[in-house]
Amino acid sequence: MQEHKIFVTRSFMPPYEEYIEAIRPLWNSHWLTNMGKYHTLLENKLRDYLDVPEFSLMVNGHMALELTIQAFHFPEGAEVITTPFTFISTTHAIVRNRLKPVFCDVKWSDGTIDETKIEDLITEKTVAIVPVHVYGNLCNVEKIQDIADKYGLKVIYDAAHAFGVRYLGKGVGCYGDASVFSFHATKVFHTIEGGGVAFADHKLYERLYNLKNFGIRGEEIVCEVGANAKLNEFSAIMGLCNLRHIEENIQNRKIRYEAYCRGLKEIEGIRLLVEPEEKTRNYAYLPIVVEEGSKKSRDEIYEWLKINDIYTRKYFYPLTSDQACFKNKYRTVLLETARELSRRVLVLPLYAELEMDEIDKIINLLDR
Numbered sequence: 001m002q003e004h005k006i007f008v009t010r011s012f013m014p015p016y017e018e019y020i021e022a023i024r025p026l027w028n029s030h031w032l033t034n035m036g037k038y039h040t041l042l043e044n045k046l047r048d049y050l051d052v053p054e055f056s057l058m059v060n061g062h063m064a065l066e067l068t069i070q071a072f073h074f075p076e077g078a079e080v081i082t083t084p085f086t087f088i089s090t091t092h093a094i095v096r097n098r099l100k101p102v103f104c105d106v107k108w109s110d111g112t113i114d115e116t117k118i119e120d121l122i123t124e125k126t127v128a129i130v131p132v133h134v135y136g137n138l139c140n141v142e143k144i145q146d147i148a149d150k151y152g153l154k155v156i157y158d159a160a161h162a163f164g165v166r167y168l169g170k171g172v173g174c175y176g177d178a179s180v181f182s183f184h185a186t187k188v189f190h191t192i193e194g195g196g197v198a199f200a201d202h203k204l205y206e207r208l209y210n211l212k213n214f215g216i217r218g219e220e221i222v223c224e225v226g227a228n229a230k231l232n233e234f235s236a237i238m239g240l241c242n243l244r245h246i247e248e249n250i251q252n253r254k255i256r257y258e259a260y261c262r263g264l265k266e267i268e269g270i271r272l273l274v275e276p277e278e279k280t281r282n283y284a285y286l287p288i289v290v291e292e293g294s295k296k297s298r299d300e301i302y303e304w305l306k307i308n309d310i311y312t313r314k315y316f317y318p319l320t321s322d323q324a325c326f327k328n329k330y331r332t333v334l335l336e337t338a339r340e341l342s343r344r345v346l347v348l349p350l351y352a353e354l355e356m357d358e359i360d361k362i363i364n365l366l367d368r
């Protein structure tokens with residue numbers, strides 16, 4: 001039965017022979033991790049592909065975010081304005097740094113942080129803004145930067161969904177003080193597990209290097225209390241293989257995304273949760289919003305598709321601020337739009353190898 005099930009995503013696999021050939025040198029070198037040759041190669045290639053000034057490769061997206069926040073040395077208990085409409089990792093990374101998340105509402109149009117509501121949340125304790133380019137939808141980077149400049153705040157983007165997205169001729173990772181990517185197996189580009197940080201300030205490269213490698217700077221020198229967040233060579237080689245196929249991968253997603261769009265246009269009460277204007281997209285996700293006029297509710301659609309072997313996901317429900325570990329622990333802010341959106345959003349299956357007739361099947365089921 002396994003074969004009939006359609007999941008929300010499916011990891012991209014490079015051709016088997018290509019990966020096997022690529023890892024062969026590791027058997028000669030015996031060099032499996034610790035900033036190896038392929039780690040360095042991938043770090044450089046990703047810096048070029050993402051079109052960013054500096055890039056630091058890490059073991060996963062979460063550690064990349066946690067260590068990036070740590071690298072700014074914010075005072076304990078300081079406040080960070082962020083979005084609750086995200087994967088739990090974003091909020092965990094803030095709280096694990098002993099900082100206080102202040103949840104800001106999001107926009108109904110695209111699910112990104114509502115930049116018009118940020119200023120009201122700023123206090124003398126605010127040190128940073130951590131927005132998320134959710135589903136690859138770009139935050140209002142200009143307005144957020146204006147606010148940050150006015151109040152002297154850092155901006156650290158969770159860009160886990162935004163691999164390869166470009167805006168105004170620049171890589172998405174050029175905005176803010178740092179942007180964190182995830183290369184988890186379920187993401188558009190992956191290294192099995194992996195992640196990284198884009199930024200402009202070279203001093204941050206040195207700090208992140210220390211934090212990801214125990215602060216070791218020489219055989220007998222430890223200069224900082226660092227963690228271990230290095231990417232191993234097998235993962236780096238998976239990344240190098242996948243990077244060779246990234247354009248065809250995104251192109252295949254685009255074709256499927258557009259097929260969905262054509263079908264969904266005909267269905268009353270369902271809209272895509274994407275930015276209105278055309279920006280460079282990576283077709284990472286296919287989020288829909290089940291609006292008032294729909295025949296079935298979001299949860300009914302979820303169950304209906306499930307009994308038909310289509311496994312969608314309620315990303316992002318519940319809001320991270322409503323999870324047991326965070327509920328009622330931080331400043332209360334009205335999150336009406338975020339809460340309503342999280343009750344109405346559903347992410348449909350989208351990946352490079354999704355069959356076109358499977359999309360037709362999903363559209364037909366949604367139309368009933």
Ligand SMILES: *Cc1c(COP(=O)(O)O)cnc(C)c1O
Pocket residue numbers: 060061062063086087089090132158160161181182183184193194195
């Ligand atoms: C995937 C993801 C992360 C965490 O990345 P990992 O590589 O799985 O650690 C962080 N934030 C968001 C929004 C994500 O989707």
